[in-house]
Amino acid sequence: MKKCFPLFLLFIMILTACRAEESNTEALHVAAASDLYDAFSEMGDAFEEDYGIEVVFSFGSTGQLTQQIEQGAAVYDVFAAAHVSYIDRLVEKGAVKKDTKQVLGTGKxxxxxxxxxxxxxxxxxxxxxxxxxxxxxxxxxxxxxxxxxxxxxxxxxxxxxxxxxxxxxxxxxxxxxxxxxxxxxxxxxxxxxxxxxxxxxxISTSDHEPIVHALAVPEKSGHKENAQKFVDYVLSKQGQQILESYGFDSPAEGIKR
Missing domain, CATH: 3.40.190.10 (Periplasmic binding protein-like II)
Structure with a gap:
């Protein structure tokens, strides 16, 4: 029995490590523009509560996140950009799925x-x-x-x-x-x-070009089904209410730009 104990302990350690890796793999990784920090943090908690899916956010400048996705330096399941032109750029590069592109709101x-x-x-x-x-x-x-x-x-x-x-x-x-x-x-x-x-x-929105935010699912996402659930959640009534509470102007549901 004493000889078997080390093997049993090793088995438990491997099983625990596998479960931890599996749990981390199941998490949804969302890259988002920095201005979305407060709104998406709140939305991520609400999404996790409703769907039981953990959301891990990476916030940064839209240009730098776009470059990461273009170059394959990081793999994300959803990308929310502070301007729709960056999503269009990734669509042209084949880095995000065109049919998942959605406008989420306009910033101020x-x-x-x-x-x-x-x-x-x-x-x-x-x-x-x-x-x-x-x-x-x-x-x-x-x-x-x-x-x-x-x-x-x-x-x-x-x-x-x-x-x-x-x-x-x-x-x-x-x-x-x-x-x-x-x-x-x-x-x-x-x-x-x-x-x-x-x-x-x-500042009046007439003093600058509209800051039209958009999001899409990157081609390299390993969780496209859950990623689409998050995109749909952002565009849902509850998601739009959260965005509006942070000062975003909401687009009509389902608009694609």
Whole structure:
């Protein structure tokens, strides 16, 4: 019996490891734009409660996540981009399934700042000496950074305040710069401002191109059926209510762009 015990213990260890690996494999891996952090975190909990499927999120800039999927550097089951053009780019590359592409909503931006320092902040204040630094997401790979740049160009102050700009790798980092007081103000997603103590002044959607979000299922997903369930959940009444509570404008159900 003593001789058999080590073998029995080894069997239990292997079985446990296999079950852990199986559990991890069954989890749904979702890559999403940083502005979706709060909304998708809430939605992931609700989805898991309804379906019993664990959702593991990877949040980052849309451009960088797109590049990862293009190059096969990471395998995700769902990709939610901050702009539909990135999904279209992946469709053309054959990296995501075209028939799973769906518009999930439209984002908004605004200026965040400390109310004790600036009781009211508008575009004229951005050019004043009161504001020494302004954070935005990097417009080279972040749709919200592109929207911020377009807004500042529309206002005719992009060149004037260029030296004040501090680029975050994504929109969450731009917000963190303002929250940590490393910058005087930041132009961020309305969706992220909901959980911030900073004041938020909305920017008119007419000052920049629409920030149309979309999602799709990557071709390399090993859980396409469950991935589609998550896509459908995002577009469901409950999913859209969550997105709307974070300031997203909801598209009609089933719209494909």
């Amino acid at each position: 931006i605004g200026i965040v700042y400390e109310d004790s320092t600036y009781p009211e902040l508008h575009r004229d204040v951005l050019t004043s000496d009161e504001i020494q630094s302004i954070a935005i997401a990097n417009p080279d790979h972040a749709p919200y950074g592109q929207a911020a740049k377009q807004t500042l160009e529309t206002w005719g102050i992009w060149d004037e305040i260029a030296e004040k700009l501090v680029y975050g790798e994504n929109i969450r980092q731009a917000l963190q710069y303002a929250e940590s007081k490393n910058v005087d103000a930041a132009i961020v997603a309305a969706a992220l401002s909901k959980q911030s103590s900073l004041l938020f002044t909305p």
